[in-house]
Amino acid sequence: MSKAKKRYAQVGMGGRSRMYTDAIIGDFSDSCELAAICDKSGGRLDLANRHIAELGGSPAPTYRADDFDKMIAEVKPDVVIVTTGPDATHSDYICRAMELGCDVVTEKPMTTDATRCRKILKTAAETGKNLQVTFNYRYAPPRSQVREIIASAAIGEILSVDFAWLLDTRHGADYFRRWHRRRENSGSLLVHKATHHFDLVNWWLDDVPEEVFSHASLAYYTPATAERMGLAGRSERCRDCPVAEKCKFHLDLADSENMKEMYLDCEDEPDGYIRDKCVFSDEIDIWDNMSVSVGYKRGALLNYILHAYSPYEGYRIAFNGTKGRLEHHACENTYVSGDGTVPGELVKKNTTIALIPEFSQPEAIEVRTGEGGHGGGDTLLLTDIFDPEAPADPLKRKAGARDGAYSILVGVAACKSIDTGKAIKIADLLGDDQ
Ligand SMILES: NC(=O)c1ccc[n+]([C@@H]2O[C@H](COP(=O)([O-])OP(=O)(O)OC[C@H]3O[C@@H](n4cnc5c(N)ncnc54)[C@H](O)[C@@H]3O)[C@@H](O)[C@H]2O)c1
Known part of the structure; x- marks a missing residue:
């Protein structure tokens, strides 16, 4: 007898949704079913x-x-995706679906x-439902490789981490065009974007963050930069902007069929x-220039920088351990989210890993690569979500509510630190839900 298919309902059918929809009706249709959207x-x-029909x-x-x-x-789905x-809408659906x-x-x-984070943790605990x-x-693959090297103790216990993430003036600028640009929607890039980066560090170190201090400014996506670029008389949107031809940030939604159908035609x-x-509007209240210092439970210190106005997109990270240093650099292809191109592909020739054991010279490690969105991560993630036969993962990449919480709370604490000028303890944000 064939096994019943797992039934999925999906909420939020914008740019990112298609990766999941396509997987359910495509590669995983033998075991999954899209019950409703x-x-x-x-x-x-x-x-x-229409896209599903195509x-x-x-x-x-x-x-x-x-x-x-x-x-x-x-429709009685087994799972809600x-x-x-805005990101601020996630928690209501997460909690209601589990209830x-x-x-x-x-x-x-x-x-x-x-507050929303605590509610999610409480609802997950009370309902016993699974949250991924x-x-x-x-x-x-290269980020999984970094986890393997650290776990192998090749550089010993990690004492400090230097991490700089650069968002460029194409993909990075895009966060200043729509809902992300307001803290009430996205929690700022310290939450919306840096949740990935803080999660990586938490997972790489296999540790939890304890205390956070941060500085930030909005230094580039400002009316003053527009003036400097000769964009006087600009409009509040690209579509009717009289200085569009002069503006390097001009986005014509009609240029991409995907963007046109998804956003322009739904206005x-x-x-x-x-x-x-x-992108130069004075409505923007998130920062584009951020520096965060984090203390971890086992004693490691993280210095993290995020800026959103770089000429290229990528990151540089170094782990300093008791037995050596590990350096990892990566460069990503640029894109605008939802334009129909593959997002966040790694540029192979600019992606490197170097191991420098104590008292020796750097040793270049051959970097594993993958195909597809976000450095090949999207494809492997989909197998982990939808394939009932997916093997157990020694790297423990499947993330749950606790991982989701620790990754956002670093950013939430950073925002609070910027607002108050004080160091913030993660435990104080978690309250009794630790
Ligand atoms: N992991 C990644 O690499 C990655 C990449 C892109 C986006 N994302 C995440 O995916 C999510 C969606 O991003 P996106 O770029 O698709 O955004 P989007 O703006 O293109 O789409 C969001 C969709 O949600 C809908 N929506 C808004 N409020 C709603 C509500 N209250 N109830 C139901 N639907 C609502 C909108 O109408 C829209 O269709 C975000 O949380 C973003 O952080 C993750």
């Missing part, structure tokens, strides 16, 4: 079903956001503040979602 926007629900799938029943409970009652944006008896797979960041946070970055929806707002 849900969104605030009727236009994006229709678009999702791939040869059957249209999924559609539900508007207000009918989420009705959807769960009617949360791919909504209604479903397991949950959620996009990062798990949520955006400490999809940290695709862990699965990219008459009541949610007022405008995808191409001006």
Whole structure:
């Protein structure tokens, strides 16, 4: 007798949603079924079903956001996949889905503040439901390789980590165009983006962060930079901007069929979602220049820098251990999220790992590479989520609620530190839910 398929309902049918939808109706259709889709926007629900039909799938029943409970009652999914944006909307769906008896797979960041985080941890504990946070970055082969080298004790116990992540003026700028640009939506890039980076460090070190201090500024995506670039008279969005031709940040949504259908053609929806707002707007209240210092439980110190106005996209990290140093550099292809291209591919020739044992010379390690989105991480992540036969993972890449919590709480603590000028203890944010 053939095994029953696992039933998935997906909420949030924007740019990121397709990776999951395509996997369910494509590579994993023998064991998975898309039972329903849900969104605030009727236009994006229709678009999702047109896309499913193009791939040869059957249209999924559609539900508007207000009918989420009705959807769960009617289609009885086993698992709810949360791919909504703004990130601040994740927690309501995560908690409600678990309360209604479903397991949950959620996009990062798990949520955006400490109150919502505590509610998720409490609901997961009370319902006993499983929550997976999809940290695709862990699965990219070079990052998995770094975890293996550290776990092998080749550089001993890690004492300190220097980590700089550079977002470029294409992909990085894009966070300043739409909902991410407000802290109430994304928690700032210290949560929205850095959740990946803090999760990587927590996982690489196999440790938990204890105390955070941070500085930040909004230094580049400002009206003053627009003035410096000769963009006087700019509009609040690209579409009707009189100085579009002069602006290096101009985004024409009609240039990409994907962007046009997903955002431009849905603009008459009541949610007022405008995808191409001006990156120099004074509406922006997130930072583009961030520096964070983190103390870990076993004593390691992390120095982390994130900026969003670099000429190239990538990162440089060094681990200093009791028996040597490990350096890892990577460069990513640039893109704009949702433009239909493969996101975050690693540029192989610029991705390196070097091991420098104490009292010796650097040794270049051959870097493992992967194909597909986010350095090959997306493909491996999908197998881990959807393949019922996926083997046990010695690298423990499948992340749960606790990993989701520790990764966002570093960013939440950093925001609080910037606001107060004080060091913030993670335990104080977690309260009794530790
Ligand atoms: N792991 C990664 O590499 C990666 C990459 C891109 C995006 N993401 C994450 O995926 C999520 C979605 O990002 P995106 O780029 O697709 O955003 P998006 O803006 O393109 O799409 C978000 C969708 O959510 C819908 N939505 C908004 N509020 C809703 C609500 N209350 N109820 C139901 N639907 C609602 C919107 O209508 C839209 O269709 C974000 O949390 C983002 O952080 C992760």
